Structure formats: structure tokens, C-alpha cells
Amino acid sequence: MTDIRRSTTALITADELPPLKHFIDGAFRDPASAETATVVNPATGEALAEVPRGTVDEVDAAVAALPAWRETTPKERADVLNRLADIVEENADLLSRIESANGGKPKEVADDDIAGTVDVLRFSAGAARAYTELGAGDYVTDHTSFILREPLGVIGAVVPWNYPLLMGAWKFAPILAAGNTLVLKPSEQTPLSMLKFIELIAEALPAGVMNVVTGRGTVVGNRLADHPDIAMVALTGSVGSGQAVATAAGESLKRVHLELGGKAPLLIFEDADLAAAAEGIRAAGYWNSGQECGAGTRVLVHESVASEFVDLLVEQVSSFVIGDPAAGEDVEIGPLVSKGHFDRVVSAIDTAVQEGASVAVGGRAVEGDGFFVEPTVLTGVEPGTFAASEEIFGPVVTVETFSTEEEAVRRANETPYGLSASVWTTDAARSIDVPRKIDAGTVWVNCHLVLANDVPWGGFKGSGYGRDLSLYALQDYSRTKHVQINHARR
CATH class of the missing domain: 3.40.605.10 (Aldehyde Dehydrogenase; Chain A, domain 1)
Incomplete structure (x- = not known):
């Protein structure tokens, strides 16, 4: 519980x-x-x-x-x-x-x-x-x-x-x-x-x-x-x-x-600082309970480091303090905005599991008053499924794997959205080249959801x-x- x-x-x-x-x-x-x-x-x-x-x-x-x-x-x-x-x-x-x-x-x-x-x-x-x-x-x-x-x-x-x-x-x-x-x-x-x-x-x-x-x-x-x-x-x-x-x-x-809307892909390459990426997604994927159009919710991680990364991400997500905002300044995850939206997010998690995804952590509605959903990580998400393609807009991060840089870029661009994305790598050339290939109005490198009023915000495509x-x-x-x-x- x-x-x-x-x-x-x-x-x-x-x-x-x-x-x-x-x-x-x-x-x-x-x-x-x-x-x-x-x-x-x-x-x-x-x-x-x-x-x-x-x-x-x-x-x-x-x-x-x-x-x-x-x-x-x-x-x-x-x-x-x-x-x-x-x-x-x-x-x-x-x-x-x-x-x-x-x-x-x-x-x-x-x-x-x-x-x-x-x-x-x-x-x-x-x-x-x-x-x-x-x-x-x-x-x-x-x-x-x-x-x-x-x-x-x-x-x-x-x-x-x-x-x-x-x-x-x-x-x-x-x-x-x-x-x-x-x-x-x-x-x-x-x-x-x-x-x-x-x-x-x-x-x-x-x-x-x-x-x-x-x-x-x-x-x-x-x-x-x-x-x-x-x-x-x-x-x-x-x-x-x-x-x-x-x-x-x-x-x-x-x-x-x-x-x-958005469905921000986060491309995590084999040379990335995995601990920093997991910590970054703790904030970027779950800020405002994931009710954020630029949230980092769709992880694409290289297959060689996927297991290690998921362990780090689950550790991060398991540490959230969840509750009524009135219950203390240390509360990090609040409720979803309405009963209707709560029902949609719970249904999206159920659909993802039916389509073959596994729940690494969370995955359930919270019993009792209010519209709370556990911070969730879904692994084994297949390309083209609902969870990989559509905006869930809740405290849910999905994890897919890729094998080559070309595949990662292609998969990042295969959704109808193009608002934001991020690239996680320690390769200097890749950090410049890959963002140019991603169809998104904002592409971060080794960070996500870092905003400033001095620079533009907006999307492409849908x-x-x-x-x-x-x-x-x-x-x-x-x-x-x-x-x-x-x-x-x-």
C-alpha cells in the first residue's frame, strides 16, 4: 500500500x-x-x-x-x-x-x-x-x-x-x-x-x-x-x-x-551518465505529477545499458513523497487534477500492461480520497503501442530500448508530436549532431525541462x-x- x-x-x-x-x-x-x-x-x-x-x-x-x-x-x-x-x-x-x-x-x-x-x-x-x-x-x-x-x-x-x-x-x-x-x-x-x-x-x-x-x-x-x-x-x-x-x-x-501536446523522447545512449539521467528524469518526468506537456516521459535507452538504467530510475522514483500539498512542504507528488483525468491515466496504464508492458514500480491508483496515482515506470514498451505514442499526462514514464543511433532518432520522431526531447550522452559530436535530427521545438542535452523566459518555447507537427x-x-x-x-x- x-x-x-x-x-x-x-x-x-x-x-x-x-x-x-x-x-x-x-x-x-x-x-x-x-x-x-x-x-x-x-x-x-x-x-x-x-x-x-x-x-x-x-x-x-x-x-x-x-x-x-x-x-x-x-x-x-x-x-x-x-x-x-x-x-x-x-x-x-x-x-x-x-x-x-x-x-x-x-x-x-x-x-x-x-x-x-x-x-x-x-x-x-x-x-x-x-x-x-x-x-x-x-x-x-x-x-x-x-x-x-x-x-x-x-x-x-x-x-x-x-x-x-x-x-x-x-x-x-x-x-x-x-x-x-x-x-x-x-x-x-x-x-x-x-x-x-x-x-x-x-x-x-x-x-x-x-x-x-x-x-x-x-x-x-x-x-x-x-x-x-x-x-x-x-x-x-x-x-x-x-x-x-x-x-x-x-x-x-x-x-x-x-x-x-507532447510526447517527449529522451534518448539515453550507452555512453551517458546513467545516474544523472535517472535523477534528471525523476524531476523532468514527474514534475507537477507528470501533468506537463514537455515532461520527459518516453525513455529510449540503448539496449546494452537498459537494465542498469531501469534499476537506477526505479530507485529514484521509489523515493517520492506523495500526498496532499497541505500536508507539508516536502510533498513532491500531488493528485491529478480531476476524477475524469485520474480515470484516463489509470486506463492508460492498464492499456499499456494489456499491450505487453511491465510495471517496474507503481502502476496503481491510490485508494481513498483524492485523485492520486502512484509514480509509475513501465518497461518493455513496444514501438507503436498506445504508451509509446500517446500523451498519458500523468506520473508515468515508459521505457523502450534501441540498438543503433539511427534507430533511436527514427523512433524519437515516429510520434505525431514535436514539442520537446532530450539527448543524454558524453560524446561531444553526438551531442551536437543528434539534436539537429530530432523534430522538436526544444532539444536538451544532458538535462530536460530546463526553461528560461529568454528563449522560445513551442513545437512542430502535432x-x-x-x-x-x-x-x-x-x-x-x-x-x-x-x-x-x-x-x-x-
């Missing part, structure tokens, strides 16, 4: 909850519909709040909130973003506890999310003032050209349940820095930290610049995608959600920014297109205009 740390202490009190309303044009508004979604604490299964389900009319009202934000200078926008970062820092403990209570995040994960939110706001504030473009000049005789970078307009942003505030910041920080306004839809499952954030920063942001409408993706998300006055939809979510948004956006030819973070994000959320002046003297 897996030992689960339980707690009878609540992470947040009722008076710390945000207003359970939509935020439109600078104010919280009573919902038009009485329909709500129940938000639960996944560590206990108990209800935390009832959040309104928005309507098409409420999305339209948010889109119509059009302040003169685009006319502000980069410095003015940067000053506002830095003020928002200050407010998040001042309320870091509260926001972290809300993330833990609503998402089941251990304190280390929730604290990291809040720190990341602060940093992406500060990076975007600086980046707003540091665009570089082609220099003005006469590229045609007697005609001077210069390049303007302009905001797109109103952007619809759809944020996932696994990082409700951090992924929100990955969207709204560069969107606002580039001079756009936005309407943001948080996940129905984890909307509380975003609603609290907007409550805290309401007076620091001009009315109408950022609006939040809660509700179903099929209603609120679809309206953002097909609204004629929205210039772009930015979504982090599942492949199915991305396909639906891209299809709807295609009717009006609006731009789409998609950060979708993992979507567009880039979060870095100057590339601000470029995605803006447009270039060429102005040419004929100055010939006659």
Missing part, C-alpha cells in the same frame, strides 16, 4: 477566494447565466467554488472593451507590466496556495509557477522596449523604407488547467507588451488563481485591456475563435482543442498560436506552431508594416 500524506488543514479560506464572476472592462460582472462549473480540491475531491459559465454575449462584451492601449509607448506598457510583477510578488504566498488547492500542486511546483509568472512579466516589460528591425534606408534609389511593428488588436487567449496562472502569463505578458488587448478564458477546472490575479491587479491595469470570461471551451473558446473582431487566438491545450480553434479561426482567416516566451513571442503577437517614402527631387 502506497503511503499517502494526508491533511485536515485547508490551504485557503473562503475569504481568500476571488470574486466568482467574469471580469469585463475593468470590473467584475454578475454572470448572465445561472449555469456554473464546480471547482474541486483534487487532493480531497471536495468542492471549492462554483464558477459561472460564460455566454457568447459576455464574450462579445469583453471584445468590445477597446481602450487606447495600442497608443501607449513601450515604456508606458513596461511600467505597467513591472507593476503587475510587483503585485504578484507581494501576493506570492496567497497565489501559490490557491494554485495548490485548486490544482493539487506541491508547494515547490506552485511556488515555481508564481516565480515564473513574475519573471515573464518582467522579461516582457523589457522586451517591449527592445525590438530590433531592419534599419531604415534606401533599398530602392530615391525611396526610403522603414519598418513599423504594430499590435494585432484584440487577442483571444485560452489557458490550460495544468498551469492556470503561469501559462496565462506566457500569453498575457507578451500580448500586452506588444500593445494588444485580450480576452482570456481560463480552464473551468482551475480558474481560481487567474481570477485572484485579475482581482489583485485590477486597479493597476487600464479598464478593458485584459478581460477574463470563464466557461466552456465549446461556448467561450469557440466564440473567441470565430469572433470577427478578434485578430488572433492563442491556445495552450490538447491537440483536439487546437484543431477545433484552428478550424473555427479559418473561417475569418485570423491568426492562430497553438501550443499543444504540437502546434507559434512560440511562447522570448522576443519571438512578442513577434508572434505583432505585425510588421513597411512604409516607403519617395523623396526624389525633380
